[in-house]
Amino acid sequence: MNSIVRYLALTTAILASVGSSTPATAALVQYTYTGNTFTDIYPPGFGDIGLNISFIVEESLLPKNGRAVLDVDDYSSGRVPFTFSFGLGQYYKIDTAEFYANPNNAGVDPHFQTYFDRSARIEFDTDAEGHFSGNWSAVLNKHEYGRPGLLGGVSISSSAYSFSSVDSAEFYGVSGSVTGNPGTWVRQLAPVPLPVSGFLFSFAIAGLGLRKCFNRQ
Numbered sequence: 001m002n003s004i005v006r007y008l009a010l011t012t013a014i015l016a017s018v019g020s021s022t023p024a025t026a027a028l029v030q031y032t033y034t035g036n037t038f039t040d041i042y043p044p045g046f047g048d049i050g051l052n053i054s055f056i057v058e059e060s061l062l063p064k065n066g067r068a069v070l071d072v073d074d075y076s077s078g079r080v081p082f083t084f085s086f087g088l089g090q091y092y093k094i095d096t097a098e099f100y101a102n103p104n105n106a107g108v109d110p111h112f113q114t115y116f117d118r119s120a121r122i123e124f125d126t127d128a129e130g131h132f133s134g135n136w137s138a139v140l141n142k143h144e145y146g147r148p149g150l151l152g153g154v155s156i157s158s159s160a161y162s163f164s165s166v167d168s169a170e171f172y173g174v175s176g177s178v179t180g181n182p183g184t185w186v187r188q189l190a191p192v193p194l195p196v197s198g199f200l201f202s203f204a205i206a207g208l209g210l211r212k213c214f215n216r217q
Contacts, residue, residue: 035183
């Protein structure tokens with residue numbers, strides 16, 4: 001029985017070691033914005049709709065008491081990596097995966113194929129700890145082109161400065177906005193999953209140890 005206890009203790013120690021050796025992604029935070037229902041929408045009766053914005057970033061990379069700029073089109077050495085999701089109620093959602101899976105117009109002949117122009121940018125002030133604070137703005141654009149020209153697109157924008165704010169969107173012929181009635185931001189730590197390899201390694205050791213112990217009995 002003492003051997004079983006020792007193997008379980010070893011497994012626990014390995015799990016703790018794997019967890020503590022996880023890269024510094026523990027600093028990842030997720031900010032989520034839930035906008036209020038649009039007061040002006042066309043066509044009328046389209047339904048309950050408002051903006052939803054979410055992004056995950058490592059706060060240690062953000063400036064302190066400064067202005068953070070997260071831009072998918074920023075390819076400089078000072079770029080701050082982030083993942084994002086923009087949505088319009090239950091009707092539409094676009095996120096990082098779509099942006100990076102198909103770079104703008106890569107390998108596309110605009111004379112014969114449709115092509116996209118995409119952009120996503122989030123800006124906000126930060127406090128002394130690098131946390132989201134104060135003035136902010138966010139904008140996403142996705143436009144589809146082909147013959148004879150613009151075929152459609154999605155534009156989502158939201159901003160809040162001092163006491164004024166506006167959310168607006170245009171989605172393939174549907175447009176809406178709400179002014180002076182800001183939504184709310186929520187900050188929470190982003191989940192950091194323990195590497196699968198660590199679990200498998202630990203459970204393998206535990207299984208071998210227990211088997212050896214029981215075989216001795």
